[in-house]
Amino acid sequence: MAHSHSHTSVDYGPPRRGLATVLTIVVLALAALAIAAMVVLWPDTNNVPRDQGPYNGQGVSTLNAKVTGVDPFDCNSGGEGPDGMPQVKGDCAHITATVDDGTATFNLDAARYKAGIKPGDEVKILRIAHKGQSVFYEFLDFQRGVPLTALAAIFAVLVVVVARWRGFFAMVGIGVTLLALTKFVLPAFLSGEDPLAVAIVGSTAIMIVVLYLAHGVSIRTTSALFGTLVGIGLTGGLGLAATAWTSLSGIGSEDDQVLVATVPTLDLSGVVAATMVIAGLGVLNDVTVTQASAVWEMRALQPAARGASLFASAMRIGRDHIASSVYTLVFAYAGSAMTILLLITAYQRGLAEVATSEEIGTEIVRTLVGAIGLVLAVPITTIFAVWLAPKAIDQTPAEPSPSHRGNHAGTAGG
Known part of the structure; x- marks a missing residue:
């Protein structure tokens, strides 16, 4: 699972079968743990609320x-x-x-x-x-079924046409993600399972499948996977601590109140922390894959570079990526909360008052926690990538043997 069968200029040198075997065992063990945790957390269908709400009443x-x-x-x-x-x-x-x-x-x-x-x-x-x-x-x-289906079809076709097989497998990865969310994560939330545990386990399973589907089975992808999994764990821990520290209850709108009334066992505060993990998955995956690829490309360009030099070069790329990715998180969350921001602006409330409200405060904490997890994932992934990348090649010219020097001397003298 950890080694690609195709040999490009990036993975130069002989196949590293020993390392590939070890990484395969590690990844399979992680996958087995994720599956076992999913079995333990799998929602009991009898505990998942169904047919509740204003649109499912009698008559x-x-x-x-x-x-x-x-x-x-x-x-x-x-x-x-x-x-x-x-x-x-x-x-x-x-x-x-x-x-x-x-x-x-x-x-x-x-x-x-x-x-x-x-x-x-x-x-x-x-x-x-x-x-x-x-x-x-x-x-x-x-009714929006037709235009939404058409947009989805256009998107899928363009991705496959431009990215070819990578794009096709990325589409399959989206399907896997939606399946995991609708069949495991959301029902588990509703059935009363611990939201953060469900989010971490579900995200781990999704990433193991999606990364290898979209980027191929290789040691490089495995290094990105390790960085992603550490990032998921860090984001989950930070999300839990930040949610408790800032007293986020998860009840910031009328819809939240309706949800609690419909599902009294739901831990909305835990759901807030869980969404911090899930919301940051895309950007986290982006930076870890980019960092792993950067290390491999630089190793191909600088075969003699030592690990410290390779790490420093990759981190220069990582810093630029961190800056742009943080903007991505901020814009994404600001866009999702735009209606609330417009309403608050119309009320002419002060910035400090707005920032500390439940609805806006949740988005701020989600952005900051996601950004912190993202920032930490870059050096961690880079360390994994430098450790697993092909080793430096000694390009120092070999000293000629004494007999070889003697032959040259004789030729010159003759």
Whole structure:
């Protein structure tokens, strides 16, 4: 598992079968431990909440519909709502739509109508038929299956066309990741298993599979795997400590409150720490693979370079990568929290007050913990890569033997 069958300019020299065998045993042992931990943490289906929520009640069903009419009307929307919260000003709308068994009508509030809806739009609606009451309908969402599927297909095709077999195996890796998240990680959270343990075990299993799928079976990939696994462990430990230190409860929005009410056994504070591990996996994988590749390429270019020199050269690349990756984390989290940031800005709250709120504080801690794990993973991966890379080749010219020097002297004298 730890040695590639293809020999390029990067893995020069004879095959290192002894090292490859040892690394294979180590990786298989890690995989076995991950599988055993998954078996222990595997969620009991009886403990996973199902069919809970407002869309699964008795007499409630979801229908696909097509909007045929939009009639605005004055619903006195504006100013403050009954709970004192700001309310969108403007008209509401009476919507007519066709469904499989006829026609449905429902009203849209001012916020949704202002966002935009028109005849021809395909939507999802709720049909609510409580016992002893008249049937009525409510708007649920727009249908997005076709455009989302098309975008995913375009993405997959482009990745495979540009990256070829590497791209294809990367797509397979995405499938493995989604499978692990939906069949193990999320159900285990809901069934009451320790979220951080589940996240670390699930991330370890995902990385073992994905790294070798996307980057090939080689000693170089194994060095990146070791750095990634250490980074996962560090991020998990830092996430747990930071969550407790900053008193993050995980309840920062109305959705969080609904989730706790739906799944009372769920440890949301633990989920916050677990998400710090999962959220940083992509960038962590990126830097560890890059560092391992940098070491191998420099070894090919500088066969005589000693380990310390190789480490120093690779770290110069690593520092640049750290800077760009930290920006990536910050922008990613800022983008995901953009609605909250806009709302807080509109309220004109101070920066210190905003930063210490539950919702923004969670994103800040997640960013900082992910960045710390990322920064530490770079030198750690570089150490693994320098240790496992092909050894330096002594290029000092050999001294001629005495007899060889004598022959040369005789020739010159003659």
